[in-house]
Amino acid sequence: MAARVRRLSRFNIVSLTLGLVFLYLPIVILVVFSFNASRLVTVWGGWSLRWYRELFNDSAMIEAAWMSLRVAATSASIATLLGTLAAVALSRGEGFKGRTLFSGMLYAPLVMPEVITGLSLLLLFVAINAERGFWTVTIAHTTLTMCFVAVVVQSRLGSLDKSLEEAAMDLGCSPPRAFLAVTRPLIVPAIVAGWMLAFTLSLDDLVIASFTTGPGAATLPIRIYSEVRLGVKPEINAICTLVIALIAVVIIVASLVAKLSSVKGESAAPL
């Protein structure tokens, strides 16, 4: 961008503004109205933190939020582990047959409609008679998000020079050591980014969670959705604002991690 110091034309400014307004106006309205003193969602009654106070007294909502955070953290961690292993196997295992088939199968959940994923998992859990609750939602989210992790990590692995590991072996590392000493520090940013992506995807999911959850194990999106059907309370605005803030923090941290590790991955490799 620094290379092209061309000023934006009037058309560009207008279209950019319209685009940003289209994307962010609803969110801005939601955030602003979460600080509304009035009970009526559409009438501005001055600034207040009243709904945040009320939110923290709403134990069902807090419980749902806590449930969502636990599901997101657990499923993101499992998905990161499995997705990274899958990515390594698919990009390094040159010899094995059906690699293309496996890659394709790994990526299928990316384009699969969530309703189908949710329904098929529900049928599975019913068939094996699993008690639906925290673990079924977590497993369902893991199956959804691990392919995202795999895609992110695999693209990083693919961009790495294969001779780096060979150089490490040439300099005295056994193949596993070469992976740990050279490849691992170079893919850590991708793994972190994959975890964050999995976390936000899980936090956000309504469809799969509502298929696979059980009584007493509502996630935050399920809770919000059921509340909104009875009418939008300002309290919902408050919880949504908090979720937006959390996701914004996660994304900012993820991009900072990626940036820092590419600028200086100092001591990233414990030798």
Added chain:
Amino acid sequence: MVAAAELAPPTGAFEPGKAVEPPLLRIEGVAKNFGSFRAVNGVSLDIRAGEFFALLGPSGCGKTTLLRMLAGFETPDEGRILLDGRDIARVLPHERPVNMMFQNYALFPHLNVRDNIAFGLKRARMSRAEIAVRVAEMMALVKLEGLEKRKPDQLSGGQRQRVALARSLARRPKLLLLDEPLAALDKKLRESTQIELMEVQRRLGMTFIIVTHDQEEAMTVANRIGVMDAGRLDQVATPRELYEAPNSRWIAEFVGDINLFQGEVTSRVQSDLTIATREAGTLTASEPHSAISKTMVFLAVRPEKIKLSRHGPAADGEGSAINRLGGVVTDVSYLGGTTTYKVKLDSGVVIRSSMANTTRLDKDSHGPGQRVVAWFTPDDCVVLEQ
């Protein structure tokens, strides 16, 4: 000499005293297939300690595959690789006293220059103090002092090349393999780096094997050159032998420029052959090296061996054996140190002659259209059977 080239001690700059020792590296009948493609086809080669050996060949000739088998990244399908008498053909890369410098350098992007060079030393369980000493030594050797803390992406191409060299030398390998190490550098830098590479090799007394497709580079740096084509090692010789006595038409054309005449041997008096060619009439060649048995042969003359003059050399006693070809200059390329002429012979064939510009003022240059006599002595001819 053609047949004996592989086993004969080199006659070049190499110290003759070491020739009697057993070779450091012996490659015996090594072959490698990739699917149905035979990348390396029965290569045998001896390399002595302290030698700077070049594997030269066009891309796809198998030279890099051979090098990767020496490093341990590929396993030969046939044959043995003996390093100091031990068969290492199936030894893993990290267990070989061999290091490699990669074509794209393969520097670790997350480590600084110091840690890149120290990488192999840490694996070798050297103490902290020893590592510091060795790294400093290597940094001085490749003239990189002061850049210890830089990351690879903060270095120029030439500096990266030096880090890669230092890293591969740091473990003091018995054998250093260099895979097209200078291909990424521009011409000027490449030439100065070739000289530095030779100095480093001489100073450390290490054995280097370099893979290159650049014949000038091979001739500059190496004591001996092995020319590969289609998986086979066609000729192993000193740079001079390779240029002046190639053993096949292919090598004569691959290494440098050459004029070829096909013809039939009509008479033979000791080593003097009379060859009847269609393009250039009857020529006389003196080929004391190889025993020519075929009658259909190729007579090869390097362009700089062909002199041009308006009337030909004075016909003294010896002059009768000189080959003289009449023709017309069609093209003149002034290249600074030399001038290349294209001469169309009376038979219609175009030959090239290259003459050194030894004087600043050129009194008898030949312009296009000038009728000249191109002449060369029988000693300057190479007779090739294949």
